[in-house]
Amino acid sequence: MVRHTLAVLVENNPGVLARVAGLFGRRGFNIESLAVGQTENPAVSRMTIVVEGDQRVLEQVVKQLRKLVEVLKVQDVTKEEHVDRELVLIKVNAEPAKRAEIIQIVEIFRAHIVDIGRKNLIVEVTGDEGKVNALENALKPFGIRELVRTGKVAMLRGAKEITASEGNSQEERSFPFER
Amino acid sequence: MKKISGGEILVRSLKKEGVEVIFGYPGGAVLPIYDALHDAEIRHILMRHEQAAAHAADGYARATGRPGVCMATSGPGATNLVTGIATAFMDSSPVVAITGQVPTAMIGRDSFQEADITGITLPITKHNYLVKDVRELARTVREAFYIATTGRPGPVLIDIPRDVSGGKAAYTDPGPVDLPGYKPVLDPDDAAVLAAAQLIAGARRPVIYAGGGVVISGAHEELRQLAELIMSPVTTTLMGIGGFPGNHPLSLGMLGMHGTRYANYAVCECDVLIAIGARFDDRVTGKVESFAPEAKIVHIDIDKAEFAKNVRVDVAVRGDVRRVLKRLLAVLKGAAHPAWLEKVDTWKKEYPLEFGENGLKPQFIIRELDRVTQGKARITTEVGQNQMWAAQFFTFTRPRSFISSGGLGTMGFGFPAALGVQVACPDETVFDIAGDGSIQMNIQELATAVSNDLPVNVAIMDNGFLGMVRQWQELFYKRRYSHTELYGPDFVKVAEAYGAEGIRVTEPVGVSAALEQAIASPKPVFIDFIIEREENVMPMVPPGESIDKMLG
Numbered sequence: 231m232v233r234h235t236l237a238v239l240v241e242n243n244p245g246v247l248a249r250v251a252g253l254f255g256r257r258g259f260n261i262e263s264l265a266v267g268q269t270e271n272p273a274v275s276r277m278t279i280v281v282e283g284d285q286r287v288l289e290q291v292v293k294q295l296r297k298l299v300e301v302l303k304v305q306d307v308t309k310e311e312h313v314d315r316e317l318v319l320i321k322v323n324a325e326p327a328k329r330a331e332i333i334q335i336v337e338i339f340r341a342h343i344v345d346i347g348r349k350n351l352i353v354e355v356t357g358d359e360g361k362v363n364a365l366e367n368a369l370k371p372f373g374i375r376e377l378v379r380t381g382k383v384a385m386l387r388g389a390k391e392i393t394a395s396e397g398n399s400q401e402e403r404s405f406p407f408e409r
Numbered sequence: 410m411k412k413i414s415g416g417e418i419l420v421r422s423l424k425k426e427g428v429e430v431i432f433g434y435p436g437g438a439v440l441p442i443y444d445a446l447h448d449a450e451i452r453h454i455l456m457r458h459e460q461a462a463a464h465a466a467d468g469y470a471r472a473t474g475r476p477g478v479c480m481a482t483s484g485p486g487a488t489n490l491v492t493g494i495a496t497a498f499m500d501s502s503p504v505v506a507i508t509g510q511v512p513t514a515m516i517g518r519d520s521f522q523e524a525d526i527t528g529i530t531l532p533i534t535k536h537n538y539l540v541k542d543v544r545e546l547a548r549t550v551r552e553a554f555y556i557a558t559t560g561r562p563g564p565v566l567i568d569i570p571r572d573v574s575g576g577k578a579a580y581t582d583p584g585p586v587d588l589p590g591y592k593p594v595l596d597p598d599d600a601a602v603l604a605a606a607q608l609i610a611g612a613r614r615p616v617i618y619a620g621g622g623v624v625i626s627g628a629h630e631e632l633r634q635l636a637e638l639i640m641s642p643v644t645t646t647l648m649g650i651g652g653f654p655g656n657h658p659l660s661l662g663m664l665g666m667h668g669t670r671y672a673n674y675a676v677c678e679c680d681v682l683i684a685i686g687a688r689f690d691d692r693v694t695g696k697v698e699s700f701a702p703e704a705k706i707v708h709i710d711i712d713k714a715e716f717a718k719n720v721r722v723d724v725a726v727r728g729d730v731r732r733v734l735k736r737l738l739a740v741l742k743g744a745a746h747p748a749w750l751e752k753v754d755t756w757k758k759e760y761p762l763e764f765g766e767n768g769l770k771p772q773f774i775i776r777e778l779d780r781v782t783q784g785k786a787r788i789t790t791e792v793g794q795n796q797m798w799a800a801q802f803f804t805f806t807r808p809r810s811f812i813s814s815g816g817l818g819t820m821g822f823g824f825p826a827a828l829g830v831q832v833a834c835p836d837e838t839v840f841d842i843a844g845d846g847s848i849q850m851n852i853q854e855l856a857t858a859v860s861n862d863l864p865v866n867v868a869i870m871d872n873g874f875l876g877m878v879r880q881w882q883e884l885f886y887k888r889r890y891s892h893t894e895l896y897g898p899d900f901v902k903v904a905e906a907y908g909a910e911g912i913r914v915t916e917p918v919g920v921s922a923a924l925e926q927a928i929a930s931p932k933p934v935f936i937d938f939i940i941e942r943e944e945n946v947m948p949m950v951p952p953g954e955s956i957d958k959m960l961g
Contacts, residue, residue: 241589241590249531252532289717290714290718293713293714294714296713296714297712298536298590299535299536299556299588299590300590301590302590394589
């Protein structure tokens with residue numbers, strides 16, 4: 231089992247999310263996270279999909295995705311140099327006596343407190359998976375009431391880009407497979 | 410510019426795509442479309458079930474290579490198309506399905522006869538559309554036909570709410586299609602062609618394994634040239650039948666579960682397997698681990714997703730099969746493998762397809778049909794024993810002359826598909842080779858055949874059983890014939906009740922006369938052949954076995 235982060239550019243049409251998500255479900259793939267939103271071009275949306283599964287089946291899913299008419303590009307960014315981030319909101323128990331300790335943890339993680347209630351705080355953190363998990367673990371002893379994640383978004387480092395303009399042509403060459 | 414109704418825009422768009430005939434069934438949500446069809450110059454064949462409309466459009470498409478069009482109303486009309494659409498999808502057939510939908514304002518309210526047909530058909534269409542604006546209709550139709558017929562063909566569904574077909578807009582030609590996410594690649598990569606050529610040139614025991622892609626791309630002539638150039642035996646899949654002449658000395662017939670022994674043996678011993686427009690289906694490969702164990706595999710296909718899906722390949726060449734074969738023919742030199750061909754011929758002589766002499770045998774009937782029609786009939790089949798006997802015992806020499814539901818295996822396909830074939834080929838003899846089970850799944854289409862003067866002939870292999878399931882029960886379930894013995898009606902009287910002709914044959918002596926009578930008749934004819942009840946399809950690879958381990 232390998233974990234993969236896929237960048238999928240799609241036409242911004244109703245129903246396109248169902249087409250993409252449906253393909254994963256039919257091939258027995260559990261989507262770990264899926265983040266979607268408009269790109270610099272409002273006609274194009276970008277999905278970042280994190281999945282875990284057998285390499286051969288994943289290859290098949292990627293190829294099937296490329297066959298969808300509204301899918302403009304699919305790239306597996308896992309093997310490339312990339313930056314990935316997700317944003318998480320955590321509602322944590324915070325009796326007045328515990329607040330200083332929590333604030334200290336939040337500062338160490340360069341997270342933010344975005345809401346203060348009588349008995350709780352909402353902490354916002356942005357980062358890669360390791361950072362988010364570490365903060366979650368650090369806050370657990372206080373009692374986490376609620377947690378929501380946006381799902382991962384990813385981008386290639388440096389001059390490399392994933393844009394719709396070149397279409398699928400880059401990956402579309404026939405190539406021999408080792409037996 | 411003058412505004413016309415959505416229904417009229419649809420009809421105009423269909424005419425622009427060259428559509429001559431629609432197989433359909435009206436209903437509330439398609440009233441504006443049927444109103445436009447009332448005085449249109451497009452033929453409409455009124456079926457007796459929407460499922461049959463989809464199969465008829467599919468049969469038309471497979472016989473001609475042109476898109477077949479079916480139409481149904483919203484809700485149950487649309488869901489009745491589903492089996493037909495899935496059938497077309499599995500066999501890559503260019504069908505355009507048009508459905509009515511409740512008015513846009515009523516969508517999502519569980520309205521009368523509402524079904525989310527674009528959602529339902531998501532996994533069984535190449536693409537589908539819900540048209541929300543009458544001004545989008547003409548472009549949608551153009552795109553739908555483009556997608557259905559290009560690249561690897563497949564069904565496309567257009568769902569049209571009643572306020573869209575009833576709305577008004579000016580018709581303007583949408584111009585050429587430009588879909589950024591859909592650019593079929595037809596020409597192969599040079600390096601891949603050369604790598605394939607190199608493997609093929611080094612082959613000492615080559616076998617060509619040809620599938621439906623050969624028929625679809627019209628590559629039958631190139632395939633024959635390739636086989637003769639490199640002197641390679643050719644086996645076809647069920648879908649590839651007719652893509653290579655069955656009477657050619659290099660023909661091995663069909664491979665796989667009910668293939669010939671010599672085809673399966675040749676695949677098991679070949680050193681280079683050239684797969685052309687085929688997809689390594691489980692009915693072909695049997696146990697995947699022991700499929701072509703000694704061979705390097707060249708895989709030629711237009712759909713990249715087929716490479717390494719079921720079987721690892723050594724060289725993949727992506728492109729339109731015909732174009733790839735033309736390129737290969739240009740770079741390959743002639744070869745000879747006399748020892749290999751001699752071995753293959755020995756197998757052919759040693760293990761011919763055979764059947765016994767006692768009683769009325771289905772294999773004999775199909776051989777007689779071949780003889781009486783001089784192999785020139787267009788044959789459709791249902792699914793089960795009838796289908797396998799047809800594939801084994803009729804010698805097909807032309808592409809698009811064998812029309813059968815391969816991937817989905819849809820009982821009830823053959824008869825309505827035969828109607829579509831007869832519409833496409835009015836001057837040809839069309840036979841549906843059926844079983845007494847399958848024919849009852851769409852028997853109501855007798856009315857369509859009679860009222861549209863479509864003189865199709867149905868040869869019913871009547872054994873009073875769901876024969877193929879019974880065969881499996883006999884072989885693998887200790888002859889416990891659980892719910893496979895089948896009561897059927899008097900098919901002769903059924904045919905006559907609809908105004909068609911019925912003939913019953915119980916002895917081998919009556920076979921050829923009955924076939925000749927059916928062919929000569931201007932009416933649709935049912936021939937009820939009362940065959941040996943427990944005749945089996947042999948040879949047979951038990952499920953999950955290696956394909957050289959055959960029974961029978």
